[in-house]
Amino acid sequence: MTTRPPSRGGSGRKGAGTGRGAPPGRSPRPGKPGAFRRPDRERTGPRTSALDAAQRAAQGRGDAAAKHAPWRPGQEASDREAGPQDGFETVTEAPRRAPRTRAERPAPAGPAPARRPGAASRETAPAPEGPTRREQRAAASATLASGVQTLTVEEDEAGMRIDRFLTTRFPQLPFTRVQSIVRKGELRVDGKRAKPNDRLDPGMSVRVPPLKLEAQGERPRSAAKDATDADFIRSLILYEDAEMMILNKPFGLAVQGGSGTVRHVDGLLEALTGKDGQKPRLVHRLDKDTAGCLIVAKTRLAAATLAKSFRSRSARKVYWALTAGVPRVAQGRISTYLAKEEPTDADARMRVAKHGDEGAAHALTYYAMVDNAAQKLSWLSLKPVTGRTHQLRAHAAHIGHPIVGDPKYFSIENWELPGGIQNRLHLLARRIVIPHPRTGQPVDVTAPLPPHMAQSWNLLGFDASRYDPIVEAPEA
Secondary structure, X not given: OOOOOOOOOOOOOOOOOOOOOOOOOOEEOOOOOOOEEOHHHOOOOOOOOHHHHHHHHHHHHOOHHHHOOXXXXXXXXXHHHHOOEOOEXXXXXXXXXXXXXXXXXXXXXXXXXXXXXXXXXXXXXXXXXXXOHHHHHHHHHHOOOOOOEEEEOOHHHOOOEHHHHHHHHOOOOOHHHHHHHHHOOOOEEOOEEOOOXXXXXXXXXXXXXXXXXXXXXXXXXXXXXXXXXHHHHHHOEEEEOOOEEEEEEOXXXXXXXXXXXXXXXXXXXXXXXXXXXXXXXXXXXXXXOOEEEEEEEOOHHHHHHHHHHHHOXXXXXXXXXXXXXXXXXXXXXXXXXXXXXXXXXXXXXXXXXXXXXXXXXXXXXXXXXXXXXXXXXXXXXXXXXXXXXXHHHHHHHHOOOOEOOOOOOOOOOOOOOOOOOOOOOOEEEEEEEEEOOOOOOEEEEEOOOOHXXXXXXXXXXXXXXXXXXXXXXXXX
């Protein structure tokens, strides 16, 4: 025999509608048989609501968003008074009060009820427009010394390296400090320890530790200096459109700031910041003493797209170098593993390592000798497949033909610099071909020889218009 469980419905309960079985001190709820209510809670509703709990939790986190309603450009106060539209819900903070019963709730239509004294007003001024990029950066600067904070990766930040992400969000933070934060494990991405070259996806949560820096106010910019810097940057442009530009970076100009470096490309680009706060962004880097093609994105989306082209090796780069000696093999392939001699030094010398060594990364370069001078000096054309730090300089030294003027890797004993040739690094980012971030069509740009290399080419009788055999080298 099966036993039928007792019904939970009001009409099926014992004593429904009569009050039988009611606990002492309770009375049946009028109009709803079998439902009981305590007199001490009569007409008070629940002690808390989901909205109250959410607001208290947000205030406990210090979330300013709990105090403001989402804005929508062009939405008038009368529209917001009518209620939620298109998925936007207006929330105003008011003193806590007990929820009203169904009978006391106002009808959806009709005039709004009179406000109680002290209650927050729903009739506000027209909604403000969203913050500009400059305002967002200022807000980020204001939180530098405020303790731990959590940042959310936006759609147009997809694919960014974690160190570039921090540099973009906190432009006043030195890059060496950013690297130190990541290297020490003080940064967490979705709760996990991050590496400097980790890539970010939209929606990821980045936990930033307290940044112990003195709060810095916005420094007044000199209009004359901005105009000078803007004119200088524009004089370097080899190619420009609405999404990107390619600069001819001169010898001796650093790409980014560092210890003791005040003037650099990244700082000069501040002079080209638009009215919306959008500043042109670096897509890749060149060594301070390497001249030639340097790509700069004008928007964050273009920067992300161009960075993906470099990671997928869709970009093709050709470098020219003047090296000591003549390679026995006129065209060849250099494949090694490279690692820093001092892992904690951002500008440390690279060494040829073995597979499996700590910090070792594979590096691949194709080279071709275009011409030579009296079997003493060679004009090499280089095509790097990978993009390791100091890759071309370390590879040239590895095959016994270091680049002339290289202070880090030139170590040939009793070698004298030929007369008329300056003791400067003879390395040029000669040509770059990269898909356009919007159309996908290849953008092909060539940089001229810098003055000290042009002087050497003229002295040695090299013809810069000569055919470059590196174009026939493999792409991988």
